[in-house]
Amino acid sequence: MITPVENADLTALNSFGFASRAQYLFDVASDAELLEAVAYADERQLPFLVIGGGSNLVLDEYIPGVVVRQISGGYRVLEEDEGSVLLEVAAGQNWHQLVEQVVDAGWSGLENMALIPGTVGAAPVQNIGAYGVELKDRFVSLTAYDREKQVFVEFSASQCGFGYRNSVFKSVAPGRYIITRVRLRLNKQFVQKTGYGVLSQYLNGQEVTARSVFDAIVAIRQSKLPDPRDLGNAGSFFENPVVPVEQCEQLRAAHPDLVAYPERDGFMKLAAGWLIDHAGWKGYRTGRVGVYEKQALVLVNYGQGSARELMDLASKIQASVMEKYGVALVPEPRCYPQ
Ligand SMILES: Cc1cc2nc3c(=O)[nH]c(=O)nc-3n(C[C@H](O)[C@H](O)[C@H](O)COP(=O)(O)OP(=O)(O)OC[C@H]3O[C@@H](n4cnc5c(N)ncnc54)[C@H](O)[C@@H]3O)c2cc1C
CATH class of the missing domain: 3.30.43.10 (Uridine Diphospho-n-acetylenolpyruvylglucosamine Reductase, domain 2)
Incomplete structure (x- = not known):
């Protein structure tokens, strides 16, 4: 008990x-x-x-x-063949430590997602991703407790409804499922995914292995994002907005240096950091919260700040980006209670 x-x-x-x-x-x-x-x-x-x-x-x-x-972590190997391993990982496992352990074991697939804070149990909730790789690329299935039906259930990848920073656990039925175990398939051979601009520049000339990618990602992230132990933050505070190609073209005509990437057919993903920066918010500080001076997408707590102050600042940024660019910004973290 x-x-x-x-x-x-x-x-x-x-x-x-x-x-x-x-x-x-x-x-x-x-x-x-x-x-x-x-x-x-x-x-x-x-x-x-x-x-x-x-x-x-x-x-x-x-x-x-x-x-x-x-609070329980750790993984076990469920299956192994010539080319891959299937791991089952407990929800309480720290994500970054898992990534380092699998890289040390010689398995590839998670190295681009090094240094994402948090637990394995939360990783499917927003389909975590970084530097060109998302959880869904390695995901096989998960076990969760369904609070509504009061049973443990299994989800395949398609049942999870993964999308950009999204899943059924985040948007369709938030709070209903408690994820307890996640199964991931990793490669025994290194699979190179280093097309992402800043990563390929960093690795230029180096021998590329899962370990060197892991080390590069750690170094890049440490140079760009504040460590929450030094400066409170939740990483990117807003999702990158996805807009129809026509809207992106109109914005580009007025702002030729707008940063945007193809998303899916007919849609572009705009860099939320660019919009916030060019609306004049980078480095802005109000009371005990503010916008990180090196990266406009990161909101920070300078110490003794509160959720309310932060959400007030977030609303002002949303209103200003809407007024200047006609684009709605959606916060990535969940506010609790809402
Ligand atoms: C410095 C920094 C950098 C970051 N960089 C990235 C990045 O590059 N890419 C990225 O995708 N994210 C990034 N994030 C966001 C964050 O790391 C991820 O969203 C991570 O998965 C959150 O894990 P957590 O355990 O801290 O979840 P929490 O913050 O504790 O919870 C997040 C949500 O998931 C729910 N949840 C948690 N555990 C479970 C569970 N077992 N079952 C069901 N629901 C659950 C919670 O109720 C909550 O709604 C970053 C955050 C920080 C602070």
């Missing part, structure tokens, strides 16, 4: 470092403990939040109800 910590301090459990307290915090180490935490919330009709590393959350100062954190 596990007992929750009451009025638990979540300040160190969210990468913005916002002072936040949970009514009840459960650290669960097994499926049985997870079910106990769910039952605790359901019997008392309390709100329920699953938290991983808190690196994609904007937490208010008080979180009513039950917050659950899965």
